[in-house]
Amino acid sequence: xxxxxxxxxxxxxxxxxxxxxxxxxxxxxxxxxxxxxxxxxxxxxxxxxxxxxxxxxxxxxxxxxxxxxxxxxxxxxxxxxxxxxxxxxxxxxxxxxxxxxxxxxxxxxxxxxxxxxxxxxxxxxxxxxxxxxxxxxxxxxxxxxxxxxxxxxxxxxxxxxxxxxxxxxxxxxxxxxxxxxxxxxxxxxxxxxxxxxxxxxxxxxxxxxxxxxxxxxxxxxxxxxxxxxxxxxxxxxxxxxxxxxxxxxxxxxxxxxxxxxxxxxxxxxxxxxxxxxxxxxxxxxxxxxxxxxxxxxxxxxxxxxxxxxxxxxxxxxxxxxxxxxxxxxxxxxxxxxxxxxxxxxxxxxxxxxxxxxxxxxxxxxxxxxxxxxxxxxxxxxxxxxxxxxxxxxxxxxxxxxxxxxxxxxxxxxxxxxxxxxxxxxxxxxxxxxxxxxxxxxxxxxxxxxxxxxxxxxxxxxxxxxx
Amino acid sequence: xxxxxxxxxxxxxxxxxxxxxxxxxxxxxxxxxxxxxxxxxxxxxxxxxxxxxxxxxxxxxxxxxxxxxxxxxxxxxxxxxxxxxxxxxxxxxxxxxxxxxxxxxxxxxxxxxxxxxxxxxxxxxxxxxxxxxxxxxxxxxxxxxxxxxxxxxxxxxxxxxxxxxxxxxxxxxxxxxxxxxxxxxxxxxxxxxxxxxxxxxxxxxxxxxxxxxxxxxxxxxxxxxxxxxxxxxxxxxxxxxxxxxxxxxxxxxxxxxxxxxxxxxxxxxxxxxxxxxxxxxxxxxxxxxxxxxxxxxxxxxxxxxxxxxxxxxxxxxxxxxxxxxxxxxxxxxxxxxxxxxxxxxxxxxxxxxxxxxxxxxxxxxxxxxxxxxxxxxxxxxxxxxxxxxxxxxxxxxxxxxxxxxxxxxxxxxxxxxxxxxxxxxxxxxxxxxxxxxxxxxxxxxxxxxxxxxxxxxxxxxxxxxx
Numbered sequence: 001x002x003x004x005x006x007x008x009x010x011x012x013x014x015x016x017x018x019x020x021x022x023x024x025x026x027x028x029x030x031x032x033x034x035x036x037x038x039x040x041x042x043x044x045x046x047x048x049x050x051x052x053x054x055x056x057x058x059x060x061x062x063x064x065x066x067x068x069x070x071x072x073x074x075x076x077x078x079x080x081x082x083x084x085x086x087x088x089x090x091x092x093x094x095x096x097x098x099x100x101x102x103x104x105x106x107x108x109x110x111x112x113x114x115x116x117x118x119x120x121x122x123x124x125x126x127x128x129x130x131x132x133x134x135x136x137x138x139x140x141x142x143x144x145x146x147x148x149x150x151x152x153x154x155x156x157x158x159x160x161x162x163x164x165x166x167x168x169x170x171x172x173x174x175x176x177x178x179x180x181x182x183x184x185x186x187x188x189x190x191x192x193x194x195x196x197x198x199x200x201x202x203x204x205x206x207x208x209x210x211x212x213x214x215x216x217x218x219x220x221x222x223x224x225x226x227x228x229x230x231x232x233x234x235x236x237x238x239x240x241x242x243x244x245x246x247x248x249x250x251x252x253x254x255x256x257x258x259x260x261x262x263x264x265x266x267x268x269x270x271x272x273x274x275x276x277x278x279x280x281x282x283x284x285x286x287x288x289x290x291x292x293x294x295x296x297x298x299x300x301x302x303x304x305x306x307x308x309x310x311x312x313x314x315x316x317x318x319x320x321x322x323x324x325x326x327x328x329x330x331x332x333x334x335x336x337x338x339x340x341x342x343x344x345x346x347x348x349x350x351x352x353x354x355x356x357x358x359x360x361x362x363x364x365x366x367x368x369x370x371x372x373x374x375x376x377x378x379x380x381x382x383x384x385x386x387x388x389x390x391x392x393x394x395x396x397x398x399x400x401x402x403x404x405x406x407x408x409x410x411x412x413x414x415x416x417x418x419x420x421x422x423x424x425x426x427x428x429x430x431x432x433x434x435x436x437x438x439x440x441x442x443x444x445x446x447x448x449x450x451x452x453x454x455x456x457x458x459x460x461x462x463x464x465x466x
Numbered sequence: 467x468x469x470x471x472x473x474x475x476x477x478x479x480x481x482x483x484x485x486x487x488x489x490x491x492x493x494x495x496x497x498x499x500x501x502x503x504x505x506x507x508x509x510x511x512x513x514x515x516x517x518x519x520x521x522x523x524x525x526x527x528x529x530x531x532x533x534x535x536x537x538x539x540x541x542x543x544x545x546x547x548x549x550x551x552x553x554x555x556x557x558x559x560x561x562x563x564x565x566x567x568x569x570x571x572x573x574x575x576x577x578x579x580x581x582x583x584x585x586x587x588x589x590x591x592x593x594x595x596x597x598x599x600x601x602x603x604x605x606x607x608x609x610x611x612x613x614x615x616x617x618x619x620x621x622x623x624x625x626x627x628x629x630x631x632x633x634x635x636x637x638x639x640x641x642x643x644x645x646x647x648x649x650x651x652x653x654x655x656x657x658x659x660x661x662x663x664x665x666x667x668x669x670x671x672x673x674x675x676x677x678x679x680x681x682x683x684x685x686x687x688x689x690x691x692x693x694x695x696x697x698x699x700x701x702x703x704x705x706x707x708x709x710x711x712x713x714x715x716x717x718x719x720x721x722x723x724x725x726x727x728x729x730x731x732x733x734x735x736x737x738x739x740x741x742x743x744x745x746x747x748x749x750x751x752x753x754x755x756x757x758x759x760x761x762x763x764x765x766x767x768x769x770x771x772x773x774x775x776x777x778x779x780x781x782x783x784x785x786x787x788x789x790x791x792x793x794x795x796x797x798x799x800x801x802x803x804x805x806x807x808x809x810x811x812x813x814x815x816x817x818x819x820x821x822x823x824x825x826x827x828x829x830x831x832x833x834x835x836x837x838x839x840x841x842x843x844x845x846x847x848x849x850x851x852x853x854x855x856x857x858x859x860x861x862x863x864x865x866x867x868x869x870x871x872x873x874x875x876x877x878x879x880x881x882x883x884x885x886x887x888x889x890x891x892x893x894x895x896x897x898x899x900x901x902x903x904x905x906x907x908x909x910x911x912x913x914x915x916x917x918x919x920x921x922x923x924x925x926x927x928x929x930x931x932x
């Protein structure tokens with residue numbers, strides 16, 4: 001007879017209780033939330049940095065490859081900017097509306113780690129967050145996960161410093177896994193990029209280094225209600241928390257929901273092929289930017305960075321800069337007392353597998369302003385015109401500042417009714433509960449990064465004493 | 467107050483009881499298992515057919531494209547045979563062993579439907595199976611799902627007959643979803659191919675057509691113990707059944723298991739690029755076959771088919787023909803009374819996302835016979851030399867006969883001990899329970915097609931009075 005070595009497959013209930021407690025505690029043991037702005041400002045003062053736009057010719061180590069026109073680094077590492085040609089046939093058998101476009105895209109095939117370390121203080125789980133500068137952030141300094149490391153980072157392509165706390169996430173000394181899942185990055189800007197989203201409970205003592213602070217989920221929820229404080233990497237990792245389930249019912253059973261997703265994957269016939277950046281139809285390259293000829297969507301630009309608290313002290317790099325402020329929203333309705341959100345099965349050219357579930361609305365309105373009303377994206381006007389008493393959550397957040405410059409969106413949760421958003425929605429949309437999203441998010445490639453931000457925000461609205 | 471419109475998210479328990487009952491019933495209401503061989507033979511007599519090998523020059527509508535040498539159909543549909551160039555870097559940061567190879571591969575980007583229809587007779591779930599000829603099956607006629615349709619099939623590229631029973635799986639009249647998931651096909655032979663695996667409980671009466679029969683799970687389990695009776699498409703769909711869970715414990719919690727899979731995905735750095743079939747290093751094209759210069763792995767060949775019960779009555783097509791009989795096995799061990807199987811995180815060049823969980827052993831031994839002992843695949847000799855009292859299950863099954871010619875493997879479940887397969891296995895291997903596999907299989911791209919066959923076989927060993 002062997003000794004008992006098995007463990008319970010699922011310890012979610014016990015963990016959920018501890019997460020609920022952390023969400024209810026709005027003052028942590030380390031840093032009062034009221035002191036947080038001063039702390040963050042102080043970290044900004046200690047770590048001097050500046051970002052300047054430069055022409056492509058001013059990039060150091062980056063150049064346009066002769067044959068393809070792709071923007072590449074001489075080391076062959078980091079990422080490249082290439083062209084993408086997308087053909088999408090819709091309809092049950094790919095026989096529906098036909099779309100075709102070209103765009104620049106970032107190719108960065110390596111898998112990075114976005115990791116948040118957790119630890120109990122006074123019986124309450126706290127999460128280790130970092131004040132981190134990224135050149136594309138509109139305010140430069142935001143709150144990031146404990147670890148935000150590309151593979152190049154920790155294999156030393158930068159020839160810079162080690163990644164702090166990385167030993168808690170990889171190797172023999174790592175702690176207890178709370179979540180560990182490959183999630184997609186922006187499918188409109190990245191070609192099949194995913195990162196490892198990890199939450200780990202530390203084993204043993206953890207020294208607190210400069211630029212880091214321990215916060216409860218209640219504190220982080222408070223900060224998620226402020227503009228441009230919690231960065232995208234932190235938001236996506238937080239969305240992967242196995243928060244307590246609130247209901248056992250839903251408009252669609254889990255089996256029906258999975259079937260709907262499978263059907264949406266099968267009915268879209270998407271062909272995305274990498275092509276040379278040189279001569280990309282509809283796009284033109286100038287000295288300072290690659291831009292769309294109608295000045296829509298986004299630009300590829302270059303910046304020079306001077307910083308003190310990064311792995312290296314100065315560098316230049318390309319960034320993608322969206323044209324205009326985005327609007328990213330879930331419409332929400334309550335059915336039989338249970339809140340639901342309206343997800344959209346979105347095709348983005350860079351997705352690994354055809355579609356992922358996105359927000360109800362995820363658009364930069366300026367890109368559609370030229371269209372007649374009936375060709376404008378579904379539900380966009382409902383969100384843009386929502387009266388203030390329908391808005392359950394609103395904050396401006398920016399996308400990953402290491403790749404995207406001033407990529408800001410208004411993130412919203414908007415109450416809807418049968419007139420705005422019917423019980424039986426149009427094809428490509430479905431009502432799901434937040435519990436179902438939390439259930440799906442244990443697995444990769446179900447929720448896109450914008451839907452994950454909204455799920456983190458939605459969880460934040462029920463934290464603390466709100 | 468709205469009327470109550472919600473449903474339980476999870477009705478697995480009730481369904482599991484019904485599946486358990488069907489598995490326990492070894493005689494269905496329609497066709498006694500003892501009469502099955504005669505029924506199948508009769509279907510073979512009614513539907514005359516023959517398959518002949520032909521030179522590539524004898525293919526009708528298929529030819530080698532001038533510039534690429536790819537084997538294509540003039541309609542641009544069905545599939546193409548192209549080249550694949552794979553580079554794999556192993557190790558925690560892609561810094562480990564380095565592998566590189568070229569091979570022909572089938573590109574067929576469309577998503578087909580493999581569907582089994584279920585219906586209760588006398589209170590017991592029966593499943594509608596079809597006697598279906600495929601040119602690559604060694605015995606031509608095997609038992610297939612109710613529906614086995616490529617997108618070309620139901621958009622009429624064949625200009626043939628409608629797909630029978632398809633209305634139960636798509637469109638407004640379809641039944642209750644039991645399973646519906648995109649699962650990968652063979653990653654060594656297909657480039658990123660997946661099919662929709664569906665099990666649907668019919669609403670209302672279902673006429674029984676020629677070539678079809680209703681069987682209980684107990685009957686199907688009996689047939690899964692026979693060689694070359696239940697085809698691959700049926701096996702993969704059956705593996706997706708949400709069979710009753712047997713235990714709440716496992717060597718690794720579900721969170722740890724998902725983390726291990728994520729880690730395996732992240733540590734393998736695989737680059738697979740389609741290249742022209744012409745001039746593919748290591749492969750040579752003759753009049754009758756494209757084959758590897760060492761005569762290993764597989765050949766690309768061509769056949770002419772005459773058949774009566776297919777959508778069209780005669781055609782020619784290419785097929786992949788493996789060199790030699792495969793061996794595909796799970797090593798199994800019981801820990802604390804709970805059976806576990808040893809899964810292998812396998813890299814196959816055609817996988818969508820780097821690795822999927824495969825059997826402990828999945829090899830054609832002849833491909834490795836030339837290697838010194840210590841370079842031979844792990845666990846292969848343990849399976850090949852297993853004494854008969856260690857073999858819990860064994861049958862020869864063939865892979866999809868619409869694409870693969872005589873692609874037979876011995877499928878085995880083999881009891882192991884600490885000497886054969888330690889509690890702490892080598893990197894890339896993990897002990898999981900069958901329950902955990904059933905839990906994972908609701909989602910795509912976790913289990914490869916060979917592991918799914920073995921899961922169906924494993925479930926079959928516990929059915930009936932066995």
